[in-house]
Amino acid sequence: MNAIGKNRAWMEISLKNLEYNVKQLQKYLQGNCELMAVIKANAYGHEAVAFGKKLNEIGIFHFAVATLNEGIELRKNGVKGDILILGYTDFSCLQYVIDYDLIQTVVDYNYAKKIKTCSLNGKLKVHIKVNTGMNRIGEGYENIDFIKEIYHMPYLQVLGIFSHFCVADSVKKEDIAFSKQQINRFENVINELKKDNIAVGKVHIQNSYGLIHYNDLKYDYARVGIFLYGVFSEKQDRENFSLNLKPVLSIYARVVSVKWIDAHEFVSYGRTYETKEKRKIATVSIGYADGIPRNISGRGMNVSINNCHAPIIGRVCMDQMVVDVTDIENVMQGDIVTIIGKDITIEDLAEKSDSITNELLSRLGSRLEKIIQ
Numbered sequence: 001m002n003a004i005g006k007n008r009a010w011m012e013i014s015l016k017n018l019e020y021n022v023k024q025l026q027k028y029l030q031g032n033c034e035l036m037a038v039i040k041a042n043a044y045g046h047e048a049v050a051f052g053k054k055l056n057e058i059g060i061f062h063f064a065v066a067t068l069n070e071g072i073e074l075r076k077n078g079v080k081g082d083i084l085i086l087g088y089t090d091f092s093c094l095q096y097v098i099d100y101d102l103i104q105t106v107v108d109y110n111y112a113k114k115i116k117t118c119s120l121n122g123k124l125k126v127h128i129k130v131n132t133g134m135n136r137i138g139e140g141y142e143n144i145d146f147i148k149e150i151y152h153m154p155y156l157q158v159l160g161i162f163s164h165f166c167v168a169d170s171v172k173k174e175d176i177a178f179s180k181q182q183i184n185r186f187e188n189v190i191n192e193l194k195k196d197n198i199a200v201g202k203v204h205i206q207n208s209y210g211l212i213h214y215n216d217l218k219y220d221y222a223r224v225g226i227f228l229y230g231v232f233s234e235k236q237d238r239e240n241f242s243l244n245l246k247p248v249l250s251i252y253a254r255v256v257s258v259k260w261i262d263a264h265e266f267v268s269y270g271r272t273y274e275t276k277e278k279r280k281i282a283t284v285s286i287g288y289a290d291g292i293p294r295n296i297s298g299r300g301m302n303v304s305i306n307n308c309h310a311p312i313i314g315r316v317c318m319d320q321m322v323v324d325v326t327d328i329e330n331v332m333q334g335d336i337v338t339i340i341g342k343d344i345t346i347e348d349l350a351e352k353s354d355s356i357t358n359e360l361l362s363r364l365g366s367r368l369e370k371i372i373q
């Protein structure tokens, strides 16, 4: 990264808050269960390598990523411990998984079988994914014989088996029943394997919400992503949960230009915003290419300048946006604008843009300078 500093638009990442969140989350782990830190998508837009190293420092040695490249990046930068690739790796690239000492997810029985034709140099370390109801990836929970067969494939070293919740965040009765059914299906697979004296390896199903809502499970890992970053997927969850987390990320930009405009002037593309009276406006140096969703335009989202809220007006542009600062005194060119931080949360932004924090974070632009503290 080019280290120019607090120039135009930047994020600040608090590794101290990451450590705090880890400590909070570890309180929910039962028995020997350990945290598997999910740092896919560049640690949800934060900085995967810095996260991996910091987590190593505080005793976390289990990681999950989504792709082979994400795993290689961590290894090349010296991150230690197990790194599980949660998603697909093509047969043509599986040798890299071995060469970089990564662990591949077996997406289904056919995938496992076809790996035989790859003539890999060395055994491929894998965890088997079991589909218990999400129907995205995983071998079907009902196909116990297929799953057993995977354990016996000589070119694989099966180190674990896992599944994934699809409504662990929900507290609706029927959703809780569904998650419990997923647990039962998974549990049944594990029991059937054990009956055959198969060494099942590491067992895991919980994600962030799963760890909190189904925290009696005594498996080997909880694969925690979003909560590590100190945020909830949706705003209402922060109020509904007793879990105390500190956001790791804040985002800042600069005041580019301040001016008064008359009544009946338009602001930004499309002339979607018209002043009713004379207003003082400020242009801010951040836009949708930096990860600010364009669809928050006109939805009353605020930024903070000199500790006062200023609403975003008109369309968010690629590199800039405009805010109303009529009620804020002494707004100067070059002032720091808090986009996310203090009392403005990424949960607010997610709510106003009809999304979840997971999406917004993972789509933060690579153009934001990163200041890691």
Ligand SMILES: *Cc1c(COP(=O)(O)O)cnc(C)c1O
Binding pocket: 038, 040, 086, 164, 206, 207, 208, 209, 223, 224, 225, 226, 227, 358
């Ligand atoms: C992304 C992901 C997680 C982490 O989910 P969070 O809700 O962010 O905790 C866990 N498991 C799998 C399979 C994932 O894809």
